[in-house]
Amino acid sequence: MVSPVEILSREIEHHLNAPALVRPCTDPRLGDFQANGVLAAAKQRGQNPRALAEQIVTRLSLADVCEPPEVAGPGFINFRLKPSFVAQQLRSMMSDERLGVAPASPAETIVFDFSGPNVAKQMHVGHIRSTIIGDALARVARYLGHRVITDNHLGDWGTQFGMLIVGWNRFRDDAALQRDPLSELERLYREVNARPELREEARAELVKLQRGDPANRAIWQHILDLSRHAFDEIYEKLGVRFDFTLGESFYNPMLPDVVKELLDCGIARVSDGAVCVFAADQPTPLIIQKSDGGYGYGTTDLATVKYRVENWRPHRIVYVTDARQQLHFKLVFATVRRWLPNPPHLEHVAFGSILGEDGKPLRTRSGENIKLRELLAEAEERALTIATSKNPHLPEDQRREIAQVIGIGAVKYADLCQNRTTDYVFSWDKMLALDGNTAPYLQYAYVRIRSIFRKAGLSVVPVPSQLEFQDASELDLGKHLLRFRDVLYDVLADYKPNWLTAYLYELAGKFTAFYDRCPVLASPEPTRQQRLAMCQLTGNVLRTGLDLLGIRVLEQM
């Protein structure tokens, strides 16, 4: 299925020989779509934009698609879709399992690298954005037909293990470890860190670990297992899955070769005792081997790219991490481009910090990072309170199910609905609000749709042979549904999940306007069947869209 934007663009570009730049109209009174491309083309050619637009308009043959296009302002072309065309497009969307979203061509292999928590530490709010944004983008890419590989690059190797092993040997409390492994591991780290006299011992244990000492290796493995188990509980709750979890330790054996290669081909050189890669325009180098012979995470990142390239042959690797690592990735990417032949596109999808309502980085009152596990538990608890007050008659297990879907969905949506590049202020009240641009609002719209079907005793309705729009809100809803495909492509092109949330929020709004004005079940045939079909399609788009954000829907709430 071809979207309205594509149809308009092709026809315009056929006559303009330049990008049509078709966008939804800034003001719906002007039409449904506007083409901005004539202005740019006219400027480039030194022509009068208005005259060029008039000329193009006379040549367009879009009589089946829209009303006669109008030239407006300095040279915009405005288009208003014909209801008959909208109806026809909607009907083909209804009969398409993919909701009119044609798979990307060509399909790419894309690696998404996100989440990446450090072992032996609890996941905290700092990990939530990477995990949620990365998961959503991967889902969108997969839906668009790309071959997607998600990889959780765990911080499971490094100097902290010297301390942890000393703590493990000297201070371990097995009962506490049983109860809450990560809290206990954090305590062990703090115990050792607070004792400067143990520093030498920690260094020695680290060296033993790195040399493959079986006892230390076993402790490390145990710590890794405990951590991964704890992470999995959180990923399970969030509904996030990874195709691979290849942590830093996996690449450790490859690091000497990476350094050797880069030295051999002259990309790296020794400076102040460290092996460095200097980029032309950067004052600071990427250090790939420290003067003491150790390796930093830059070397690991290089080895990781190489491994991925050799094993998965990706077109793109997308790193979803916070904006502070920008310089680091710039250096790594620059090195890769000089090092590997035909390197993949490397993208750093950066995001801002989560702030408290005081505008400072979000922390507990005592100044610690807020644990993700506790945050999610609180979200569910707050959602349960609301669900109980709204629907006290529902059985408790159902209210708990609702609370889980609403609570987790609210946390995710609050994060996804903002432009990821800016910092965002975390607020329970806003994310769980019953109205406004929130997950519960969208989930509620879906529930209302399901309720209609429940009341009608139907599970699905067939595609109607005709669609008529009696009320303006029906046509408005229909036109918005047709934009789903374009939105998904835009989301992936700029890695901006907030465009999908904005679309779905508008969709829910247009649906509720329709719901308010257009009775469904009480309408006579064939209106009843047609409206049921519109409800069904809206529900499918809402459910699919939310699913691409990693957010679940409910039958009742």
Add this chain to the structure above:
RNA sequence: GCGCCCGUAGCUCAGUUGGAUAGAGCAGCGGAUUUCUAAUCCGCCGGUCGCGUGUUCGAAUCACGCCGGGCGCACCA
């Protein structure tokens, strides 16, 4: 000191890459319910897009300079 990001309504934020009269939500005010879940809908109020100069048919968007905030800058990740 150098670099990156940001500054839009009282608050939280959009703004599709230079397009038309800058949009939402919240808060505030006013309305709507014999109808499919009111966790709803409709209306009103609210702006020197940090400031200035420039680029051009056109700037919240691009360039330069200020002001203010955040972050990063050789051996932590």
